[in-house]
Amino acid sequence: MFESADIGHRMGRKAYREAEPLLRQALLKAQFDLLASKHHAVVVLVNGVDGAGKGETVNLFNEWMDPRHIRTEAFANRGKPSEPLSDGRPPMWRYWQVLPPKGHIGVLFGSWYTEPIVRHAMGDDGKARLQARLENIRALERMLSAEGVMLVKLWFHMTKDGVRQRLKTLESDPKTAWRVNPADWERLKHYDEYQATAAKVLRKTSTAEAPWLVVDGSDPCYRAITAGQYLLQNLQRAALPPEPVPTHAAPQPPAPLDGRSLLDGFDYQRKLARKAYDDTLERLQGRLNGLLRAPAMQKRSLVLVFEGMDAAGKGSTIRRITQAMDARHYRVIPVAAPNESERAQPYLWRFWRYLPQRQHTTIFDRSWYGRVLVERVEGFCSEAAWTRGYDEINAFEEQMTEAGAVVVKFWMAITPDEQLARFEARKTTPHKAHKITDEDWRNRDKWPQYARAVDDMIDRTSTDIAPWHVVASNDKLWSRIEVLRVLCDRLEATLAKD
Amino acid sequence: MFESADIGHRMGRKAYREAEPLLRQALLKAQFDLLASKHHAVVVLVNGVDGAGKGETVNLFNEWMDPRHIRTEAFANRGKPSEPLSDGRPPMWRYWQVLPPKGHIGVLFGSWYTEPIVRHAMGDDGKARLQARLENIRALERMLSAEGVMLVKLWFHMTKDGVRQRLKTLESDPKTAWRVNPADWERLKHYDEYQATAAKVLRKTSTAEAPWLVVDGSDPCYRAITAGQYLLQNLQRAALPPEPVPTHAAPQPPAPLDGRSLLDGFDYQRKLARKAYDDTLERLQGRLNGLLRAPAMQKRSLVLVFEGMDAAGKGSTIRRITQAMDARHYRVIPVAAPNESERAQPYLWRFWRYLPQRQHTTIFDRSWYGRVLVERVEGFCSEAAWTRGYDEINAFEEQMTEAGAVVVKFWMAITPDEQLARFEARKTTPHKAHKITDEDWRNRDKWPQYARAVDDMIDRTSTDIAPWHVVASNDKLWSRIEVLRVLCDRLEATLAKD
Numbered sequence: 001m002f003e004s005a006d007i008g009h010r011m012g013r014k015a016y017r018e019a020e021p022l023l024r025q026a027l028l029k030a031q032f033d034l035l036a037s038k039h040h041a042v043v044v045l046v047n048g049v050d051g052a053g054k055g056e057t058v059n060l061f062n063e064w065m066d067p068r069h070i071r072t073e074a075f076a077n078r079g080k081p082s083e084p085l086s087d088g089r090p091p092m093w094r095y096w097q098v099l100p101p102k103g104h105i106g107v108l109f110g111s112w113y114t115e116p117i118v119r120h121a122m123g124d125d126g127k128a129r130l131q132a133r134l135e136n137i138r139a140l141e142r143m144l145s146a147e148g149v150m151l152v153k154l155w156f157h158m159t160k161d162g163v164r165q166r167l168k169t170l171e172s173d174p175k176t177a178w179r180v181n182p183a184d185w186e187r188l189k190h191y192d193e194y195q196a197t198a199a200k201v202l203r204k205t206s207t208a209e210a211p212w213l214v215v216d217g218s219d220p221c222y223r224a225i226t227a228g229q230y231l232l233q234n235l236q237r238a239a240l241p242p243e244p245v246p247t248h249a250a251p252q253p254p255a256p257l258d259g260r261s262l263l264d265g266f267d268y269q270r271k272l273a274r275k276a277y278d279d280t281l282e283r284l285q286g287r288l289n290g291l292l293r294a295p296a297m298q299k300r301s302l303v304l305v306f307e308g309m310d311a312a313g314k315g316s317t318i319r320r321i322t323q324a325m326d327a328r329h330y331r332v333i334p335v336a337a338p339n340e341s342e343r344a345q346p347y348l349w350r351f352w353r354y355l356p357q358r359q360h361t362t363i364f365d366r367s368w369y370g371r372v373l374v375e376r377v378e379g380f381c382s383e384a385a386w387t388r389g390y391d392e393i394n395a396f397e398e399q400m401t402e403a404g405a406v407v408v409k410f411w412m413a414i415t416p417d418e419q420l421a422r423f424e425a426r427k428t429t430p431h432k433a434h435k436i437t438d439e440d441w442r443n444r445d446k447w448p449q450y451a452r453a454v455d456d457m458i459d460r461t462s463t464d465i466a467p468w469h470v471v472a473s474n475d476k477l478w479s480r481i482e483v484l485r486v487l488c489d490r491l492e493a494t495l496a497k498d
Numbered sequence: 499m500f501e502s503a504d505i506g507h508r509m510g511r512k513a514y515r516e517a518e519p520l521l522r523q524a525l526l527k528a529q530f531d532l533l534a535s536k537h538h539a540v541v542v543l544v545n546g547v548d549g550a551g552k553g554e555t556v557n558l559f560n561e562w563m564d565p566r567h568i569r570t571e572a573f574a575n576r577g578k579p580s581e582p583l584s585d586g587r588p589p590m591w592r593y594w595q596v597l598p599p600k601g602h603i604g605v606l607f608g609s610w611y612t613e614p615i616v617r618h619a620m621g622d623d624g625k626a627r628l629q630a631r632l633e634n635i636r637a638l639e640r641m642l643s644a645e646g647v648m649l650v651k652l653w654f655h656m657t658k659d660g661v662r663q664r665l666k667t668l669e670s671d672p673k674t675a676w677r678v679n680p681a682d683w684e685r686l687k688h689y690d691e692y693q694a695t696a697a698k699v700l701r702k703t704s705t706a707e708a709p710w711l712v713v714d715g716s717d718p719c720y721r722a723i724t725a726g727q728y729l730l731q732n733l734q735r736a737a738l739p740p741e742p743v744p745t746h747a748a749p750q751p752p753a754p755l756d757g758r759s760l761l762d763g764f765d766y767q768r769k770l771a772r773k774a775y776d777d778t779l780e781r782l783q784g785r786l787n788g789l790l791r792a793p794a795m796q797k798r799s800l801v802l803v804f805e806g807m808d809a810a811g812k813g814s815t816i817r818r819i820t821q822a823m824d825a826r827h828y829r830v831i832p833v834a835a836p837n838e839s840e841r842a843q844p845y846l847w848r849f850w851r852y853l854p855q856r857q858h859t860t861i862f863d864r865s866w867y868g869r870v871l872v873e874r875v876e877g878f879c880s881e882a883a884w885t886r887g888y889d890e891i892n893a894f895e896e897q898m899t900e901a902g903a904v905v906v907k908f909w910m911a912i913t914p915d916e917q918l919a920r921f922e923a924r925k926t927t928p929h930k931a932h933k934i935t936d937e938d939w940r941n942r943d944k945w946p947q948y949a950r951a952v953d954d955m956i957d958r959t960s961t962d963i964a965p966w967h968v969v970a971s972n973d974k975l976w977s978r979i980e981v982l983r984v985l986c987d988r989l990e991a992t993l994a995k996d
Contacts, residue, residue: 001957001958002957003760003953003956003957003960004754004759004760004953004954004956004957005957007758007759007760007762007763008763009754009755009756009758010756011755011756040746128626128630131630131633132626132629135629135633145746145748146746148746150746150748151748200961200962203888203892203958203959203961204889206888206889206958207885207886207889208747208748208881208882208885208886209746209747209748210748211748211750211751211885212751213751213752214751214957216754222755222756225755226752226754226755229752229755230749230751230752233749233752234748234749237747237748237749241744242744242745242746242747243744243745243747244742244743244744244745245742245743245744245745245747245880245882246739246740246741246742246743247740247741247742247743247745248538248643248644248646248648248707248740249706249707249735249740249741249743250643250648250649250706250707250708250709250732250735251728251731251732251735252709253709253710253711253712253728254711254724254727254728254731256502256507256714256724257507257509257720257723257724257727258507258508258509258720260505260507261502261505262501262502262505264505265505265506382743383706384706384743387705387706387709388705388706390701390704391702391704391705394701455501455502456502458501458502459499459500459501459502459503459712460499460701460704461701462501463698463701464698
C-alpha cells in the first residue's frame with residue numbers, strides 16, 4: 001500500500017508559495033459552498049505514522065478555512081480524559097457524538113482505525129478479529145456514505161529511515177531535542193509490524209465510496225498541498241447533490257399471496273382480571289427493581305424498545321416499568337418525526353446519542369425501527385435506504401450487546417377493531433382527545449402495509465442477541481404484566497450468565 | 499427469519515387454476531424480453547428444507563418457460579460426479595463455470611449457501627469461520643449484481659411439524675413409501691440446528707441488491723405461485739436497463755503532485771552478457787522443472803501473471819518459462835479485448851475459466867489487471883467499476899491461494915525510450931511488423947496515465963499472498979533471468995513450507 005509513497009515525493013518552496021494562497025482561497029470558498037448547500041457532511045480522518053505531519057496538517061486545515069465550521073476532535077487509542085466518555089457504550093459511540101451535521105466539516109485526529117491497527121500490530125488481536133473489525137468498519141463507512149457523509153481518509157506516511165532521520169535531526173539540536181522522547185524510539189522498533197498491519201488495513205478499506213489517500217509526509221510542502229488539494233476536491237464534490245448512477249436494483253420480495261401476517265395469527269383473547277393484575281404488577285415491579293440493583297447490572301446497561309400500532313398502549317406500559325426504576329438511572333425517549341438537526345445526520349445518529357451508560361436504562365417509545373416501518377410505508381426514505389436498514393439495525397444492536405447492553409424489544413400487538421375502539425374513546429375523553437390526530441386515522445388506512453412491514457421487520461431483526469417479543473395487547477392489563485414478565489425473565493437470564 | 503412463514507400460507511386449488519395460466523404466459527414473455535434485451539443475466543438460487551418443494555419448483559420453472567434458455571445445475575454439498583470437477587481450484591469455480599450469459603437464466607439447485615450452512619450446523623465451522631464465509635458471499639453477490647447478474651434467492655421453508663407430517667404421510671402409503679429413506683428421519687433430528695444457522699445466514703445475506711424470499715413450502719399451490727411471481731418480477735426488472743440512482747460518490751485520490759511514479763524510481767541499467775545468460779538460463783530452467791515435478795507440487799497449482807507496457811518482452815519471457823515445462827501441464831492464455839461472449843459475463847469470468855487444476859500451470863499474458871489498467875485509463879469501464887476492482891481482484895487471488903495455487907505476478911518494466919526503440923525495430927523487422935499497431939502508438943501517448951494506474955495497482959494489490967514483482971526489462975536477457983529466478987524462489991519457498 002505504501003510502495004508508491006516510498007519512492008519519496010518533493011515540492012520546492014517556490015512552488016509551495018505559489019500554490020498555497022490559491023489553495024487556501026479555493027478551500028475557503030468550497031467550505032462556504034458546502035455550508036450553503038447542505039448536501040453532505042465531510043469527515044476527515046487523519047491517521048498515519050507519527051512525525052509524518054498529522055498535527056501540522058490539521059493545524060493548516062484550521063488555518064486555511066474558517067475554524068468555526070470545522071470541528072476537530074482528537075482520539076487516542078483507548079480514550080483519554082478530554083474525550084466523551086463512552087462508559088459502557090459501544091466503542092463507536094464517541095465518534096457518533098462528534099459527527100458533523102450536513103454542511104459542516106469534522107476532522108478526526110485518530111479514528112476508528114487506530115485501535116484495530118494497534119491491537120493487531122501488537123499481537124492483541126489475531127487475524128480473524130482484525131477481519132471482523134474491518135468488516136464492521138466497512139459496513140459503517142458504507143452506511144455513512146449512503147447517508148451523505150463524505151469520508152476523506154488521509155494516511156500520512158514516512159519510511160523507517162525517514163522516521164529515524166527525523167528523530168536524529170530533532171535530537172541533535174538543543175532547541176528541538178525536547179520533541180523526542182524515549183517512546184518515539186520505542187515505536188520505531190515496531191515500525192515494520194505497524195506498517196504491515198496498516199498496509200493490510202488500508203487495502204481492505206480502500207473502497208470505492210471511501211478510498212484512502214496515502215500522503216508521503218517527508219516533505220512538509222508536498223504533504224500540505226497534497227492533503228489540501230484532496231480535501232478541496234472532496235469539498236467541491238460534497239457541495240453538489242448526489243449524482244445519478246446506473247444501478248442494478250433487485251425487486252423486493254412480494255407480500256404473501258394470501259395477505260396473512262404474523263399479527264393475524266396471534267391470540268388476542270388473553271385477559272387479566274384487575275385483582276390479579278394489581279397483585280402481579282407489584283410483585284413484578286419489585287422483581288425488576290431487584291434485578292436492576294443486582295451487582296452484575298453495574299457492568300451492564302438496558303435498552304428497551306417499544307413499537308406498536310397507534311394506541312397500542314406503549315406509553316402506559318412504559319410508565320408501569322419506570323415506576324420500578326430509580327429516576328437517576330433511566331430516561332424515556334419518545335421518538336417522533338426527526339427535527340431539522342436530526343435530519344442533517346445519518347438516521348441512526350439520534351438514537352446513538354441516547355444510548356445508556358453503564359447501569360443506566362434508555363426506554364425508546366418508538367425507535368430506529370421507524371426506518372423499516374413508517375419511513376418504508378410512507379415513502380419517507382428510498383427503497384434502497386430501508387432495504388439496507390435491516391442490516392444496519394442488526395449491526396447497531398450487535399454493537400450495543402457487545403458493549404454489555406441488554407436489548408429488549410417489544411411489539412405491542414392490537415387488532416384493528418381494538419384500535420378503532422381506542423381511537424373513538426380518545427375522541428370522547430377530554431384529557432385524551434389531543435392524543436388522536438388526522439394522521440392516526442390515515443395510518444390506520446395503511447394497516448395491511450404496516451402489518452407487512454412488521455412481518456419483514458420481525459423476520460429480519462429478531463436475532464439471538466435481540467429477539468422481538470410480540471405481546472398481545474388488546475387487554476391492557478394482560479399486556480403490561482406480560483411485558484414486565486418478559487423483561488424480568490430476559491434480565492434474569494442475562495445476569496445469571498455473567 | 500422464518501417467523502412470518504411459520505404461520506402457514508395457503509392458496510386454494512381454484513385460485514391456483516386461475517393464476518397458473520396467466521403466470522405461465524407472463525413468464526414466457528418475460529423470458530423472451532430478457533433474451534432480447536441482454537441487460538442482465540438472471541440466476542435463481544434454490545435452497546431450503548428438504549421436502550419443501552425445491553425440486554418441484556425447479557421442474558415447474560422449466561415447464562413454464564422455454565427450457566432451452568434455462569440452464570439448471572444441481573450442486574450437492576461436496577461435489578458429486580455429475581458436477582464440474584474443481585480438482586484443486588477454488589470452491590467457487592464450479593459456480594463460475596455455469597454462470598449464464600446476459601439474457602439467459604440459470605437455476606442453481608443448491609448453491610454457495612449449502613456448504614456454509616451445513617458445516618456450521620454440523621459444528622464443523624465455528625462462528626468466525628461462518629462470518630468469514632458470509633462476508634465472501636456478500637462480496638461475491640455485490641460484484642455479480644454490479645456486473646449485471648440478478649440473483650433470485652429462494653428459500654423453501656417448512657416447519658419441523660410439517661416435515662414430520664410429510665414423511666409420515668409418504669410412508670403410510672405403499673405407493674409413496676419408497677420416497678422416504680432413513681436419512682430423511684436422521685435429518686429431521688438436526689432440524690433445529692439447521693434452521694438456526696439458516697436464519698442467521700439468510701439475515702446476514704438478505705442485502706438490498708440480493709434479498710432472500712422465504713417461501714412457505716407446505717402448500718404446493720401457494721409455493722408455486724409465490725416463487726413464480728417473484729421470478730416474474732425479477733425477469734421483468736432484468737429486461738430493463740439499470741436505473742439511475744442518486745449516489746454519493748467520493749472523488750478518487752489525485753495523482754502525485756510531482757508526477758513521479760514507482761516506475762521512474764527504478765534501476766533500468768542492469769544488464770547481462772549473452773554467455774552468462776545462456777549458462778544461467780539453462781540452470782534456472784532445470785531448477786524450475788525440478789520444482790514443478792516435486793511431490794509437494796502435486797497438491798498445488800501455479801498461476802503466473804505477466805503485465806507490462808507494450809513491447810516489454812512478456813511473450814519471449816513466457817517462452818523461456820514454458821521451455822522448462824511439461825506441455826501436458828500448462829497453458830498460456832493471451833488476453834486481449836473481451837469478445838462478445840466474454841462481454842456478456844462479469845469481467846472476472848473469462849479468467850475463472852482458465853484457473854489451473856492441481857499440478858497444472860496457467861500463464862496469463864496480460865490478465866484481470868486489465869480492469870485497473872487499460873479499462874481504467876481508456877475509460878472502457880466506469881470509475882465505480884475499476885475502483886471496486888482492486889478489492890475484487892484481491893479476493894479472487896485470495897481464493898486461488900486458499901485452494902493451493904501459487905500466484906506469481908510480474909510487471910515487466912521498460913522505459914519510454916526503450917519502448918520507442920523496440921517499436922521502431924518491430925516496424926522494420928518483417929516478421930515482427932504485425933506486432934505493432936496504431937493502438938500501440940496511441941497507448942504510448944498515455945504513458946503517464948498508465949504509470950499512475952500501475953502505481954495504484956501495485957499499492958493496492960501487492961499482497962502477502964500474491965505480491966507484485968517489478969522486473970527491470972530494458973535488457974531482455976537480464977529480465978528473463980530475473981523472472982525465472984524470482985519464480986523459482988517463490989516456488990521453492992512455498993513448497994518448503996508444505
